[in-house]
Amino acid sequence: MSTKPNAIIFGGLNTCSRALAALLVPVEGESLVNNLRIVDKYSVNPATTYIGAEFPQVLQKPNVEYRQANLTIPATVKTCFDPPEGQEPYTYVFDFTGEIQWDRPEKIQISHTFNIARLIGLEAASRRVKAYVRIQHPFYECKERGNHDEKEEAKPEDVLGIWWHETLRMLACIPGLNLVILRTALVYGPYVDYGNLMNFIVVAAVYGFMKQPMKALWSPGKHAAHSVHVDDVAGALWACAEWMAGIGRTEADAIAGETIIFKNEKSKAKEVEGMVPPDVKCIAPLFNLEDDSQYSMAELGKVVTSFFGTTFEFHNFMMNTVAKFRIEEVVEEINEAHVGQWTTMITTSHPPIPNTNYTAYMNEYNLKRHVVAFNASKLKNVIGYHLRRPKLCAETLQEMIDKLKAENSWPNL
Numbered sequence: 386m387s388t389k390p391n392a393i394i395f396g397g398l399n400t401c402s403r404a405l406a407a408l409l410v411p412v413e414g415e416s417l418v419n420n421l422r423i424v425d426k427y428s429v430n431p432a433t434t435y436i437g438a439e440f441p442q443v444l445q446k447p448n449v450e451y452r453q454a455n456l457t458i459p460a461t462v463k464t465c466f467d468p469p470e471g472q473e474p475y476t477y478v479f480d481f482t483g484e485i486q487w488d489r490p491e492k493i494q495i496s497h498t499f500n501i502a503r504l505i506g507l508e509a510a511s512r513r514v515k516a517y518v519r520i521q522h523p524f525y526e527c528k529e530r531g532n533h534d535e536k537e538e539a540k541p542e543d544v545l546g547i548w549w550h551e552t553l554r555m556l557a558c559i560p561g562l563n564l565v566i567l568r569t570a571l572v573y574g575p576y577v578d579y580g581n582l583m584n585f586i587v588v589a590a591v592y593g594f595m596k597q598p599m600k601a602l603w604s605p606g607k608h609a610a611h612s613v614h615v616d617d618v619a620g621a622l623w624a625c626a627e628w629m630a631g632i633g634r635t636e637a638d639a640i641a642g643e644t645i646i647f648k649n650e651k652s653k654a655k656e657v658e659g660m661v662p663p664d665v666k667c668i669a670p671l672f673n674l675e676d677d678s679q680y681s682m683a684e685l686g687k688v689v690t691s692f693f694g695t696t697f698e699f700h701n702f703m704m705n706t707v708a709k710f711r712i713e714e715v716v717e718e719i720n721e722a723h724v725g726q727w728t729t730m731i732t733t734s735h736p737p738i739p740n741t742n743y744t745a746y747m748n749e750y751n752l753k754r755h756v757v758a759f760n761a762s763k764l765k766n767v768i769g770y771h772l773r774r775p776k777l778c779a780e781t782l783q784e785m786i787d788k789l790k791a792e793n794s795w796p797n798l
């Protein structure tokens with residue numbers, strides 16, 4: 386009998402779940418799990434969302450099953466845990482679910498982020514899974530100074546951040562759930578098409594193409610803009626699962642438990658089913674993840690723009706001031722300078738790739754000032770995780786672009 390676990394991945398085709406799937410069941414080489422089930426709302430054949438060139442190959446593997454499902458339905462969530470006949474139960478669960486669009490109303494955040502995770506968490510607890518790893522995106526405003534460890538207070542950003550954070554409290558308080566939370570910095574890497582960092586990289590490529598300096602808001606850009614490669618998100622999720630499966634929640638809380646502080650409006654607790662009252666203390670093992678680059682915004686800009694053969698500068702004082710108070714007024718002006726050039730790049734590419742999902746359009750959320758710093762020392766010290774891609778540099782960028790060019794989603798000029 387093999388001792389490898391069976392795993393389910395819920396959600397995240399639009400974020401990092403494909404990278405995890407490729408780690409668990411590599412296209413070449415040995416699987417880390419016996420069987421892998423992936424569940425999300427999208428169709429993958431034909432694909433109704435961008436899934437990159439590697440993932441369809443992972444889906445071809447005999448021990449991988451994809452299931453398109455509506456996870457807002459409790460009965461559907463339950464059946465997702467039922468193994469095929471003759472197969473051992475699923476013991477590792479990776480939860481990537483949740484709405485990542487910055488401008489969705491609270492109602493959607495509650496139903497898609499909070500409720501879905503609650504259904505999955507409750508079912509996972511009742512099935513006594515050995516590890517339940519939840520990804521947390523950097524939907525926080527981190528402190529400007531400090532050591533940025535897990536104890537440092539980070540403020541959930543907007544409606545999006547508040548409900549993602551509330552979801553952590555809810556999961557933390559599900560009795561018997563072997564929960565670990567992994568909180569990531571800004572993610573980049575091949576086949577990643579969400580988040581501020583990828584958007585920033587596309588825009589830097591455009592300024593490189595135009596041979597003009599890329600201009601950003603928020604001079605002097607000394608605030609943290611820490612990054613992490615998607616391969617390390619996958620690697621760290623797996624490391625967290627193995628760690629939890631070996632010790633269980635009680636010991637994990639004793640070693641790495643953190644209080645998930647209440648950050649919502651108190652009145653919501655009465656309105657939202659399953660929300661944990663504000664005065665209940667919720668503790669769960671929480672690990673930060675970032676690479677060793679630890680760039681400021683200005684440093685990140687320099688590294689990325691120099692890769693594309695240009696330089697990084699900041700807008701003038703006037704523009705910054707307007708952005709600070711009325712960012713919606715500068716969005717169009719900023720985009721006007723480069724979006725058309727991206728269209729030129731993708732239509733004159735060899736071959737033309739007019740339908741690439743990568744975009745140079747910067748929305749309000751992309752343009753806002755974000756301080757992102759999540760010191761990963763605890764993950765390294767407690768779990769012993771080693772970064773596979775310790776630095777965001779020309780090499781990691783080149784490798785990413787090469788893969789995107791090979792699948793015709795990045796312009797080849």
Ligand SMILES: *[C@@H]1O[C@H](CO)[C@@H](O)[C@H](O)[C@H]1NC(C)=O
Pocket residue numbers: 455457458
């Ligand atoms: C998922 O199920 C809910 C509840 O039945 C329904 O309101 C929603 O429209 C469904 N979503 C999709 C994409 O079918």
